[in-house]
Amino acid sequence: MKHARRIGAAAATLIVLALIARRVPLAPLEAALRNAHYQLFFAWMIPNTIFYLCWDTLVLKYVIGWFHGDVPYRDLLPVRASSYVVGFFNTNAGRGTLAAYLWRRLDAPFLALGSTVIFLVLTEYTQLVVWALLGVFAFRSEITASVLSVAAVVAALWLVIIGYTRLKVTPSRAIAWLFAPREWQLFQTFRRAEAIRYVEVVLLRAPMFVVSLCAHYYGAHAFGIHIPFGQMLTFLPVIFMAAALPVTVAHLGTTQAAWIFFFGAYASAPRLLAFSLVAHLTFSFTRAALGLLWLPVAYSELVFPAPPATAALRGVRSS
Numbered sequence: 001m002k003h004a005r006r007i008g009a010a011a012a013t014l015i016v017l018a019l020i021a022r023r024v025p026l027a028p029l030e031a032a033l034r035n036a037h038y039q040l041f042f043a044w045m046i047p048n049t050i051f052y053l054c055w056d057t058l059v060l061k062y063v064i065g066w067f068h069g070d071v072p073y074r075d076l077l078p079v080r081a082s083s084y085v086v087g088f089f090n091t092n093a094g095r096g097t098l099a100a101y102l103w104r105r106l107d108a109p110f111l112a113l114g115s116t117v118i119f120l121v122l123t124e125y126t127q128l129v130v131w132a133l134l135g136v137f138a139f140r141s142e143i144t145a146s147v148l149s150v151a152a153v154v155a156a157l158w159l160v161i162i163g164y165t166r167l168k169v170t171p172s173r174a175i176a177w178l179f180a181p182r183e184w185q186l187f188q189t190f191r192r193a194e195a196i197r198y199v200e201v202v203l204l205r206a207p208m209f210v211v212s213l214c215a216h217y218y219g220a221h222a223f224g225i226h227i228p229f230g231q232m233l234t235f236l237p238v239i240f241m242a243a244a245l246p247v248t249v250a251h252l253g254t255t256q257a258a259w260i261f262f263f264g265a266y267a268s269a270p271r272l273l274a275f276s277l278v279a280h281l282t283f284s285f286t287r288a289a290l291g292l293l294w295l296p297v298a299y300s301e302l303v304f305p306a307p308p309a310t311a312a313l314r315g316v317r318s319s
Contacts, residue, residue: 048215135234
């Protein structure tokens with residue numbers, strides 16, 4: 001099954017890139033790459049990646065603290081950075097590395113930590129949808145049907161999750177098996193999370209998107225691309241969601257296709273392809289480089305973790 005997924009991802013990547021290559025002539029692409037203002041580009045994109053790592057670790061620290069126990073930021077940062085190295089090749093493996101460290105550090109059930117990881121992933125998608133809707137309603141952006149449909153799907157998903165894990169029902173014996181899994185540890189975080197926690201984690205992630213939005217908005221100028229801010233606000237979250245889909249190798253192809261689709265009215269396909277490729281690779285390689293810098297420290301944390309947290313720290317914080 002694992003080999004089948006890898007083969008499928010590689011095939012999907014090649015298909016998407018081949019479709020893009022049919023539309024984008026090589027000569028204009030080379031010209032866009034050659035004539036870009038890289039000093040301006042890197043001045044925006046590299047600090048954006050560094051900020052992303054630091055703030056992403058802060059979000060992780062707070063969420064883990066709410067549901068499992070406190071881990072000092074200075075201890076979590078090297079492991080979070082190093083998980084990006086693994087995640088460069090396989091996103092789920094990177095998350096698994098982080099979960100394994102937390103499992104050993106906090107002595108918490110592994111599936112309960114998995115529940116928190118899923119919670120983080122879903123809230124990340126949610127905050128991207130919120131930003132996209134802000135662009136739709138604040139700037140009256142065009143092509144809103146797809147954004148509104150995504151928002152409707154996310155809202156329906158949360159209603160199902162909250163209804164399934166939190167509503168007090170006493171099902172009949174005939175359908176009791178449908179409700180039994182909600183007591184599993186994999187749903188633990190969703191059972192314990194109060195409504196305010198969902199709002200807090202979305203707000204906690206807001207600075208990450210704002211910085212990334214500005215970096216992409218001004219970084220695109222280095223490639224001669226000038227996209228209206230409202231359009232960028234509306235569709236950059238959708239591009240990020242497309243990039244997160246585990247259907248291609250290193251998320252290549254889907255991201256570039258999304259840039260060309262959503263912003264084709266504001267720049268030529270070669271310029272958009274050049275910018276999206278360089279932006280994607282810069283973000284990925286910078287995160288991986290930061291992870292390699294922290295790897296010696298993270299190795300000692302992974303192999304010789306600190307003693308497990310006390311029971312008091314492992315308790316769920318309600319405040």
